[in-house]
Amino acid sequence: MKLFDFALLLTCVASATAHGGVYTYNISGSIYQGNPWHIWDYGPFYGNGNASGIPDGINSIQRRWYFWPLYDVSDGNMTCNFDGVATTNSLHAPVAAGSTIIVQYNALQFTLTTVDKTIWFHQYGPLLVYMARCPGDTCQSFDGKGAVWFKIAQYGLAPGAVNLRGPWLQASMLEGENATGFQVTIPKDLRPGNYLIRHEVINLQSSTDYGAQFYVECAQLKVEGSGDKFPNEEYMATFPGAYKLSDPGIALAGNEISDGDLLPQYNTTDYPFPGPPVWNSEI
Ligand SMILES: [Cu+2]
Secondary structure, X not given: OOHHHHHHXXXXXXXXXXXXXXXXXXXXXXXXXOOOOOHHHHOOOOOOOOOOOOOOOOOOOEOOOOOOOEOOOOOHHHOOOOOOOOOOOOOOEEEEOOXXXXXXXXXXXXXXXXXXXXXXXXXXXXXXXXXXEOOOOOOOOOOOOOOOEEEEEEEOEOOOOOOOOOOEHHHHHHEOOOOOOEEEEOOOOEOOEEEEEEEEEEEOOOOOOOOOEEEEEEEEEEEEOOOOEOOOHHHEXXXXXXXXXXXXXXXXOOOOOOOOOOOHHHOOOOOXXXXXXXXXXXX
């Protein structure tokens, strides 16, 4: 274990937080298992999560991913986590444009010696969903690079929040036994084809040392329908590249959002979402 990882681990234990990502996709009522990361095989306990020799994971619509958050918005893993490259899991889930996808999150609560599969822990920060059209007949060889990502949804504060301490929708959608899940509707007029869908959670409750945490997972979809709309370039973003640490909605992190006196930057209900505007398929 590298000293740096060990320090991060201690930080997380001390703050009783944990990390994780999307475990299951409910697509119009059909459940698709995610692609597990096998922490016990290649987590920080046993080496670098980006080391070679990593198993591809099970057959799944989901690209493989690593439970640890990203801190560097220029990291190549900002595309689709864990190198962004398709694995042997070439499944695509059929989904009708205009229908709903609900994903459920799990997290690992860890001590220095054990790993327990639990549920999501973070509460502060936005949820965002992007899609990218895959060239050709399959997403299998598409790495998601380039200005190909358009945003289809974003969720911030819950109704009734009086400042950026929330509550945030992240808490009610992802955290706890009664979490509703992260729900998004595929734009109803979107042109049919193969797409990657990229779910992203940003955790703004983090230390001055580390700043915002990004949790990203991608899955492969086959969008069906008769729509003919597709976003123009003003809606397109690259990952990495779409975000900067100085973006107002990201720079907010790094001061304790949940404790002590309310800092002036948190005394607002106007959260500036990072990234491009949401495309709703009507343009
Ligand atoms: Cu975490």
